[in-house]
Amino acid sequence: MTGEADHTMAAERPSGGLFKGRAVDCDVHVSVPSVKALLPYLDSYWRQQFLTRGIDRISWNMTSDPPNAPIMIRPDRRPAHGRPGSDFSILKDRHLDVFGPGAAIANCIYGGVALHSEDMAAVVCTAVNDWIAAEWLDRDPRLRASIVVPLNNPDLAAEEIERRAGDPRFVQVLMLAMGEQPLGKRAHWPIYAAANRHGLPIGVHAGSLYHHPALAGGYGSYFLEDYVAQAFGFENCVLSLVSEGVFAKFPELTFVFMESGVTWLPAALWRFDKTWRGVRAEIPWVKTPPSQIVRDHIRLTLQPFDAPDGAGRLERFCEQMKSDEMVLFSTDFPHWHFDGEEALPIGADTALARKILWDNPLATYPRLKALSPEVAA
Amino acid sequence: MSKSRFVVARTSDVAPGTSRRVSAGGRDIALFNVGGDFFALGDRCPHESGSLCAGKIVGFAEADEPGKYRIVRDGEFVRCPWHGWEFDIRTGKSWCDPEKSRVRAYQTGVASGSDLEEGPYVAETFKVSIEENYVVVEI
Numbered sequence A: 001m002t003g004e005a006d007h008t009m010a011a012e013r014p015s016g017g018l019f020k021g022r023a024v025d026c027d028v029h030v031s032v033p034s035v036k037a038l039l040p041y042l043d044s045y046w047r048q049q050f051l052t053r054g055i056d057r058i059s060w061n062m063t064s065d066p067p068n069a070p071i072m073i074r075p076d077r078r079p080a081h082g083r084p085g086s087d088f089s090i091l092k093d094r095h096l097d098v099f100g101p102g103a104a105i106a107n108c109i110y111g112g113v114a115l116h117s118e119d120m121a122a123v124v125c126t127a128v129n130d131w132i133a134a135e136w137l138d139r140d141p142r143l144r145a146s147i148v149v150p151l152n153n154p155d156l157a158a159e160e161i162e163r164r165a166g167d168p169r170f171v172q173v174l175m176l177a178m179g180e181q182p183l184g185k186r187a188h189w190p191i192y193a194a195a196n197r198h199g200l201p202i203g204v205h206a207g208s209l210y211h212h213p214a215l216a217g218g219y220g221s222y223f224l225e226d227y228v229a230q231a232f233g234f235e236n237c238v239l240s241l242v243s244e245g246v247f248a249k250f251p252e253l254t255f256v257f258m259e260s261g262v263t264w265l266p267a268a269l270w271r272f273d274k275t276w277r278g279v280r281a282e283i284p285w286v287k288t289p290p291s292q293i294v295r296d297h298i299r300l301t302l303q304p305f306d307a308p309d310g311a312g313r314l315e316r317f318c319e320q321m322k323s324d325e326m327v328l329f330s331t332d333f334p335h336w337h338f339d340g341e342e343a344l345p346i347g348a349d350t351a352l353a354r355k356i357l358w359d360n361p362l363a364t365y366p367r368l369k370a371l372s373p374e375v376a377a
Numbered sequence B: 001m002s003k004s005r006f007v008v009a010r011t012s013d014v015a016p017g018t019s020r021r022v023s024a025g026g027r028d029i030a031l032f033n034v035g036g037d038f039f040a041l042g043d044r045c046p047h048e049s050g051s052l053c054a055g056k057i058v059g060f061a062e063a064d065e066p067g068k069y070r071i072v073r074d075g076e077f078v079r080c081p082w083h084g085w086e087f088d089i090r091t092g093k094s095w096c097d098p099e100k101s102r103v104r105a106y107q108t109g110v111a112s113g114s115d116l117e118e119g120p121y122v123a124e125t126f127k128v129s130i131e132e133n134y135v136v137v138e139i
Helices: A035-041 A044-052 A088-099 A118-135 A154-164 A186-197 A223-243 A265-282 A290-297 A313-321 A351-364 A366-371
Strands: A024-029 A103-107 A143-148 A170-178 A202-208 A255-258 A298-301 B005-010 B019-024 B027-034 B037-042 B056-062 B070-079 B086-088 B108-112 B133-138
Touching (some): A024 A088, A024 A255, A024 A351, A035 A044, A035 A118, A103 A170, A118 A143, A118 A154, A143 A154, A154 A170, A154 A186, A170 A186, A170 A366, A186 A202, A202 A223, A223 A255, A223 A265, A223 A290, A265 A290, A265 A313, A265 B056, A313 A351, A351 A366, B005 B027, B027 B133, B037 B108
Parallel strands (some): A103 A143, A143 A170, A170 A202, A202 A255, A255 A298
Antiparallel strands (some): B027 B037, B070 B086, B108 B133
16 A cells, blocks of 8 residues: 555644644545546456447536536636646645645545446446545545445445455545435445444535436426535435434444535424424334434534524534534535635634534544544654 | 322223323323223323323334334333324333423322222212222322
8 A cells, every 4th residue: 555654644744734734624526537537547358448438538527516617616726627626736735735634535526436337337436446546645645535436336335445445545435415215225235334344434425326306306407406405415315314224223333424515404403303203113223313313423524514694603503403523624625615715614723613623523534543643642 | 298189080991001081180181001000191292282192002112223123012102192202101201302201190099999988089070989999090
């Protein structure tokens, strides 16, 4: 494995930037520039297939991630050529060096996970993970990544988790908010069992396989509808994960919701708790109010944070959730949710900020514990 | 505060597995017969005041893991007919929210007609006969 010793010691090196190493950015995006970029990571059969069939000339970008939508790319992070998030030097110079996190978790949202050919999807995911390791993780000791897995075949996804688990720079498994089936369904459990074996949280990112509409009643017409509806997709994830008993089956498992908008959660839980009381017997493995299970098992990355302007909005969310342990710092690089360095809506020296920037991510990601100077010492 | 004991029903009025609404000291009480033992709860769900003696008497559904369903303590819980909240007939405790939602539970006993002649009991609604047994509720 490349450079493993370096990666566990990032916090001990002199580190500049806004946070001087005492922060974990739990959601930055890296983007496969083209299918062609994956060819070096395919075996000879698949490389020939891709070239023969012209697959190297097509794009597997997610419909939910149109590169020109303003929210998807901050102007100062747009590369001269290629897709947002495809240029390492922009991530390093304009982001990591500016914010100075001790670690940043790279998420590659890629259409390859959605291919209907289960074998090709699995091969593409393996190639993407190899590409992430070689093109990103090997180039900056602060970078970590989520394991990209073929979402249509949980057994092959579990194999990919096993293949990748030996590399400690992969710190979680990446899924999408809207897939073939709701996230709690037992069909997904091989993925959860594999993640659980290796102490990997499941990162659920905004996105869909588009096997179903993002709007529950049918397909909408506009990007606006699709983007806003992602928050509703996350609400469905909460309902399904808790109701189907994922946390009863895997009590050690944590889910991290990324780019969810965050503040939809308390209202969803008020409704969930209230309704559960009357029909609890349907799901007798749920033995505490759903909000308690969510508090124990679900985390949310900070950006974007949907709330009215003004002071106190982050504090209010913690008060409503009765927890200051659920929010994890993120910038959602290169997306455009804030300008300059205003990623954190509260002062960086407050107790809550320290939880969000540092304590909560370290408690969430067992593989980041090596970052802590206290643990390293 | 001293309690009064009220004769509220003949034991034969409430068959095992059923409930009956009775009145004592001006309060509405849901009287349950669980396998021959009598329990009395205030007949008023703490949620929206639904009448518990109109609720279904059920067992408690539990599971050690998803998909493994079983019923325990069959006949010892009542579900409010309005929103389905479950209460332990023996204690009045809400299973979902035992701290905040609780129905008043009253001490009950069974006394024969001859016992009752000795008092002090209040038989508000009917005449006590020496040949029968009666449910007595302490309020």
